[in-house]
Amino acid sequence: MTIAPVQRSTSLGSSAWTDARLILALEEVVEKELDRHLKVAKEWMPHEFVPWSRGRDFPGVLGGEAWEPGDSKVTPLGRVALVVNLLTEDNLPSYHHEIATMFGREGAWGTWVHRWTAEEGRHGIALRDYLLTTRAVDPDELERARMSHMAEGFVSDNAHSMLQSVAYVAFQELATRISHRNTGHYAGCPLADQLLAKIANDENLHMVFYRNLLKAALEIAPDQAMRAIADVVTDFRMPGHGIPGFERAAAQIALGGVYNLRIHHDDVLQPVLRHLKVMEIGGLGPEGLQAQEELGVFLDGLDAQATKFDERQAARLARVAARKQ
Ligand SMILES: [Fe+2]
Ligand SMILES: [Fe+2]
Secondary structure, X not given: OOOOOOOOOOOOOOXXXXXXXXXXXXHXXXXXXXXXXXXXOOOOOHHHHOOHHHOOOOOOOOOOOOOOHHHOOOOHHHHHHHHHHHHHHHOHHHHHHHHHHHHOOOHHHHHHHHHHHHHHHHHHHHHHHHHHHOOOOOHHHHHHHHHHHHHXXXXXXXXXXXHHHHXXXXXXXXXXXXXXXXXXXXXXXXXHHHHHHHHHHHHHHHHHHHHHHHHHHHHHOHHHHHHHHHHXXXXXXXXXXXXXXXXXXXXXXXXXXXXXXXXXXXXXXXXHHHHOOOOOOOOOOHHHHHHHHHHHHHHHHHHHHHHHHHHHHHHHHHHHHHHHO
16 A cells, blocks of 8 residues: 655654554555565464473373473473463463554554464464473463463553554564573473574564564654653563563573573664664754653663673672582
8 A cells, every 4th residue: 555655744843743643654664564574474383393292181181190390301490481481472362452452453554463463372372382291381370370460461551652662562572582582592492492493583573573663663753753762761661571470580580591681781672773773863853862862871871780780690600609619
């Protein structure tokens, strides 16, 4: 679909872009990015990553064997991270609701929303089948956590703003990619590593889609997009923050090197910001300039915080190593 040339706006004055106008103005970009996505996304089969022959019945209807922690060789860190990743994927109905409400279900936007939902659905299916077949986690505990997490629902922090929503998903898809990939590295199971690499690849393509959309938004409405990026980056939290026991799990995940401040700064925020040249964009109005400056101050502070975390972590590891000698 081709639309009329978009009206350019460089300040937040009376000509500020509304969400409805932005959605219309970006439809052409969505169509182009959707085409590109469909060309590069390769079909893959979640069931091929599940060792079905290792599966055993559980107690209850089939009178099988109760789960025991020794049933699987997945590392304790891998178990925690895999459960957080799966429960995060599980809340897909809420995520679908949020983006379908924001972006709509018609035209290229709608096609993307539904395609994205179908791809994300594969992640939860594959992870659950893998975890239950390999008996890597307590199945009753997992089911109770899923019920409790999904029953809470997920409400986007950015539902009030189209640009904030696009900015958030650009960073969040990359955060999810890195989290899956690093979970695979530390899981202690080559098959889990392969499955998580496959999922991480999907998340990367999702990130590219939203990042390219954010690039177009920065061209159309630079001041508003800069404000949205600054707001999202300075107030970012992972989509799984509502998972029961999330704080404790997140601390283990941070200490284990799956996802922490250093990774968030170096592998998630900076690659997107650098690609979009966010800190170098010129010609901004006063509002855009202020947002850019806030972003710079925040990133410096985060980098310093990450360095402190790294130093404490190195000291902790040195103490553990000394104790083992
Ligand atoms: Fe996913
Ligand atoms: Fe994704």
